[in-house]
Amino acid sequence: MKGKKGQLVIAGLFIVFISLLAACAEDDEGGDGGSGGGSVTLYSPETPDLTNELAAKFQEIHGIPVNVDYAGTNVLVNQMIAEQGNPQADVWYGGGGILPFEAAIERDIITQYIPEAAEDWEVTENGIKMKHHDGYYVGTEIFVLGFAYNTELVSEEEAPKTWEDLLDPKWEDKIQFPNPAASGTSTLMVLSYMMQHGEEAGWEYFQQLTDYANSIPDSGSSPTTGVAMGEAEIAIGFDFMAYELKENGEAVDFIIPDETPVLVNPAALVKDGPNPEGGQLFMDFMLSDEAQEILASWNHIPINPEIESQTPISLETIQEHAIDLDIDWVNENYDRIRNEWNEKIQ
Incomplete structure (x- = not known):
C-alpha cells in the first residue's frame, strides 16, 4: 500500500505540473476570453x-x-x-x-x-x-496646423490670420517653424501650400519664410516652446502644442489660419x-x-x-477652415519634397 500511495502522490504531482504548464501556455497564447490576452x-x-x-x-x-x-x-x-x-x-x-x-x-x-x-x-x-x-x-x-503666438509680445489683433500674413516684414527674425526635412508637422505645411499654389510659388514662399525665421529646429514642438520662452513671437505648429503650454501657465495662444490643414x-x-x-x-x-x-x-x-x-x-x-488635401499627390511627392528642401532652401 505504501508503494501505491507513493505512486498516487507522484501521479497527482504530475497532473498538477501538467495543469500549470497548460495554464502558462494559455497565458502566452492569449487565453483571455478571446480578447487577445497576453500584452x-x-x-x-x-x-x-x-x-x-x-x-x-x-x-x-x-x-x-x-x-x-x-x-x-x-x-x-x-x-x-x-x-x-x-x-x-x-x-x-x-x-x-x-x-x-x-x-x-x-x-x-x-x-x-x-x-x-x-x-x-x-x-x-x-x-x-x-x-x-x-x-x-x-x-x-x-489636429489643426496654425500659429502659436506669445501673448506678452503680440496681441490677438496683430497676430497673423493667414499664411501670407507671415511674410509681413514686421515678423522678420521673429518666427520659428520646424525643419521640413525632419519634421512631419512642417512637411505637412510645405505640401499643403504647394498643393494650393504650385511648387514654384511654394519654393518662393518658403525661401522668404526661412529668411524671416530666427530658428528652424528639427522637432515639431520646439518652435511653440520657443514662443513660450520668448525666443520667438510666432511659431508654426499644431493646436494642442500651444494649448498644453497655455494650460501650464505659459503666455501662449493659438490662431487658426483662414485656410489650413485640418x-x-x-x-x-x-x-x-x-x-x-x-x-x-x-x-x-x-x-x-x-x-x-x-x-x-x-x-x-x-x-x-x-x-x-x-x-x-x-x-x-x-x-x-479645412483645405482639401490631395492624398495621391502627397504620396507621390512626400519624399521628393522633403529631399529637395535642403537643396532649394538656403
Whole structure:
C-alpha cells in the first residue's frame, strides 16, 4: 500500500505540473476570453505621459497590460520596416496626422482594421479625411496646423490670420517653424501650400519664410516652446502644442489660419503583430468615451463629438477652415519634397 500511495502522490504531482504548464501556455497564447490576452505593444510618438495614461486606462478596463514604445515617427516607421517578418508591435498610434500612415500602406507595415464605432463614418467629412477608404487606419482625434503666438509680445489683433500674413516684414527674425526635412508637422505645411499654389510659388514662399525665421529646429514642438520662452513671437505648429503650454501657465495662444490643414491623427493595426486580437481591442478602445476623454484632457480635439473639447476648438468649429488635401499627390511627392528642401532652401 505504501508503494501505491507513493505512486498516487507522484501521479497527482504530475497532473498538477501538467495543469500549470497548460495554464502558462494559455497565458502566452492569449487565453483571455478571446480578447487577445497576453500584452499589447503600442508604438507611438505622442507624449509619453499621454500614451502611458491611455495604456493604464486600457489595462484597468480590459485587464491587459500595454507596453508603450516611444520614439519619433520616422524612427518608429523605420523600426517597423526593419521588423517586417517578425513584427514586435500590435498597434501604431499617432504621427502628426495621416501622411506617414498613407506612406506606411505602400511599405506594407500596417493592415486593415476599422473599429465598429467608425464603420459608419464617411471616409471624408467636411474636407477632413476621417479614415482610410480601405480601412488601413482610423482617426482618433483632430489636429489643426496654425500659429502659436506669445501673448506678452503680440496681441490677438496683430497676430497673423493667414499664411501670407507671415511674410509681413514686421515678423522678420521673429518666427520659428520646424525643419521640413525632419519634421512631419512642417512637411505637412510645405505640401499643403504647394498643393494650393504650385511648387514654384511654394519654393518662393518658403525661401522668404526661412529668411524671416530666427530658428528652424528639427522637432515639431520646439518652435511653440520657443514662443513660450520668448525666443520667438510666432511659431508654426499644431493646436494642442500651444494649448498644453497655455494650460501650464505659459503666455501662449493659438490662431487658426483662414485656410489650413485640418486632419485626423490615426491609429493602425501593425501587420502580423504578435497579438492581433489585443491590438484590435486597443483600436476599439481608442474610440471609446474613456480614451476620448483622456485625449481631450491633454488638449487634443476628440473625434467623438459627444466628448467635449477642453480647448476653444472643436470638430464643428474648425471644419470651415479645412483645405482639401490631395492624398495621391502627397504620396507621390512626400519624399521628393522633403529631399529637395535642403537643396532649394538656403
